Amino acid sequence: MFPLLVLFQNMSENCSKPNFSLAQASDMLKSLYDLTTSQIHTLPSYDDQNFYVLSTNGNEYVLKISNSEDSKNPTLIEVQTFAMSFLLENGIPTQKGIPTTTGQLMSLRELDCGYGRQKYLVRLLSYLPGKNISKVPLTPQLLYETGKMAAKVDKVLQNMKHPSVSVLDRDNFVWKLSNLPALEKVLYVLDGDRLQEVMKSVIELFKSSVAPQYPYFRKCINQGDFNDLNLLVQPDTNGCYKICGIIDFGDMNSGFYVHELAIAIMHMMVIHPNPIDVGGAVLAGWESELPLNEAERDCLYVLVLARFCQVVCYVCHSLLTQPENEYLIMWSKKVSHIFWDFSKLNKEHVEKIWFHGAKI
Structure with a gap:
């Protein structure tokens, strides 16, 4: 099976x-x-x-x-x-x-x-004190810090030595971004939903435009889940919020640096009042630590779409067996409409906003 x-x-x-x-x-x-x-x-x-x-x-x-x-x-x-x-x-x-x-x-x-x-x-x-990042104003500076922290985490993890580090390969791990085509086997959970056809299109786009670029992506160990519940913040002496904690490493896997960036952008989009504006600030913070190469830059838009596909589909599947899970219900409501709106924006339009924002 x-x-x-x-x-x-x-x-x-x-x-x-x-x-x-x-x-x-x-x-x-x-x-x-x-x-x-x-x-x-x-x-x-x-x-x-x-x-x-x-x-x-x-x-x-x-x-x-x-x-x-x-x-x-x-x-x-x-x-x-x-x-x-x-x-x-x-x-x-x-x-x-x-x-x-x-x-x-x-x-x-x-x-x-x-x-x-x-x-x-x-x-x-x-225990790490602090508020979830979604509970405070998501300023451009905090988004910048999120991108910067995501890059720092993966850079540090790349230097980690452990006799069993190969266990992180996790080739069949459903949340590994390179495993997006595995979604085809569970798309039935979206029968009758307008997002099902969107996901089919994204999967085909992923196969044709992203997968062939993997030889040019830089490998690393991904933390794998830079979402709002896993990022804690506290105010500094100036009253500005700073990241004070990163929790939950259950999705760690061997992947690519650009995967972590795409994951961080997608999850910050879900908690921002103007989702499309998120990418530039997160990307700027990321590139202050680790500038993207040409292939990574070209695939970022599709990789963010791919993460949306994973979250929406797997959350819908899990709700079949956990209909009372408040965490899943919250994510289902948040993500679906943002994914739909984002999927209607073409690559050139999104890249213009993100890449211009990253230069500011």
């Missing part, structure tokens, strides 16, 4: 997303970390389960429970956790893993959260 369908079938049949109660989470904290909770509540998530924790010792944490599918690949999660520490050591504001009482950075627990006993990888991470 096609790997994409296997993944979605497993997610549906095995109820991959954890659904632990606050009491169960508190019990894990006590048994694994000898922590007693003063406050605990859930945090937004896509397919894992996250809890904010304030312990009685006054420290704040995030308890992260990986879904049952990802928990089958502890090496991947080990590399993700290592990457966060590596970035932190190199000046990037990320979380760090907190060891259990026995010194482990992750623990595999076989538990029942409503779907029968399954194995889940549990980690405790440091």
